[in-house]
Amino acid sequence: MLNEIKPQALLVTNFFRDQLDRYGELDNTIRLIRDALKGKSDLELILNADDPLQADFAQQTGVKAWYYGFTETTYDELTSELSREGRFCVVCGHELEYQRYHYAQLGKYHCPACNNQNPHPDFTGHDLQMNPEISFVINELDVQSPYQGFYNAYNILAAAAMAKRLGISDPIIKQAIFNYQPRAGRMEKFIIGGKPCRLILVKNPAGFNQILQMMTQDPGRKSLFIALNDNAADGRDISWIWDAEAEILARTEAGLAEVVCSGQRSGDMALRIKYAGVDTARIRIISGLQEGIEQTLKIESETAYILCTYTALFACRKILVKMQAQQQETMPEYQRSRAGGS
Ligand SMILES: [Zn+2]
Known part of the structure; x- marks a missing residue:
């Protein structure tokens, strides 16, 4: 698809296993996306700094990347028994160590073998509150949304990061997030x-x-x-x-x-x-x-x-x-x- 249209920027949310019989194994999906991005120097990437499965995207593709991610939140867990992807370092294959998990494999990670760790985010979500509706601060901009759940907080942060890169002003971003009502399902x-x-x-x-x-x-x-x-x-x-x-x-x-x-x-x-x-x-x-x-x-x-x-x-x-x-x-x-x- 990237050969037919010329997007200015491409946003990656996160990689989770989904419907194996339709999409195949996750590794395959990640490889397809990464390979399609290789050498697209007129593109910029907006990547999730907290997803270890994206850690090598910028280096592997040679495309300029910007990152979004959350700082520590009160919803984080120190250990995770939940099923998750991305247990191993994408650079060297060693098992990753986590300081904390936001959810699934998203969190603060570090590879003890090759020092691969979260890239520094350009767009940082902090002071996350879910009561149960979402509010948090993106760099200096405080946002409120009628959505609930950490996965929606990530979607909001990702969309705001993209909007900021495209030059949309903070008051417009804030208003759009506030007004966007949950859709079917x-x-x-x-x-x-x-x-x-x-x-x-x-x-x-x-x-x-x-x-x-x-x-x-x-x-x-x-x-x-x-x-x-x-x-x-x-x-x-x-x-x-x-x-x-x-x-x-x-x-x-x-x-x-x-x-x-x-x-x-x-x-x-x-x-x-x-x-x-x-x-x-x-x-x-x-x-x-x-x-x-x-x-x-x-x-x-x-x-x-x-x-x-x-x-x-x-x-x-x-x-x-x-x-x-x-x-x-x-x-x-x-x-x-x-x-x-x-
Ligand atoms: Zn490693």
Whole structure:
């Protein structure tokens, strides 16, 4: 593609394993992207300083690179048992040492053998707060977003870094981040029966882990709905659910009331959650999406999280949109303005 269009800059977010049957192994994906960039001297790269899988991109491609990354945050962990990529140094193959993890392989790393370490970021995210909505400071610019989750904080930082490189002014960047509302499946919010419901797309272990950790940061009891499909667009291979840290759900601080497993592979998801240590009395299998969502909303909780793989996402969204609209029709006028979602 880079031979047909001439972009001014190219942004790389992060590398995670995703849908093996569509994209193949991660190493292959990284190599394809890196090789396509070689010798493109009229291009500039915006790279994630915290992702060790990108550490050699500038050197390997000979392309000028700018970096974005986060300083220490209160959400970091000192160790990581979660499944992750990038365990080994891309330069020499030695196992990396980490001072801290932001999430997955993103963090402050160092190779004891060849001294490969995080490049110094040109665009630094600091003072990150997720309450649960995101706010932080990018160099000197403080930003606020209606999004949640560390992965979204990275997306915001990356987009702001690119915008700054393209010469867009700080007030415009700040306003755009503030106004950008979550879209379908990206933490989109509905209010049904007075209860906030969050619709979220899940498709790989790293994303799933992020959502489970984000749920833990959200205080209060949650009901959880997970629709697992295995159509071509979801990825036929659902073994990724065993690489995800579903064990988080069994911890008290996760605040899980009950979980409803739905979709074509509802039984597989229920089995995964059972093996994660969640009491089977709190796991239900309801394959139909409509009935599954209805039952989820009846569970006593403060928030409902509706997680779906790709082909279940739009069906679930339709159900939620309809339920929210029906409830507003039967509600007195004075209450309607308070109940609207985003
Ligand atoms: Zn090394």
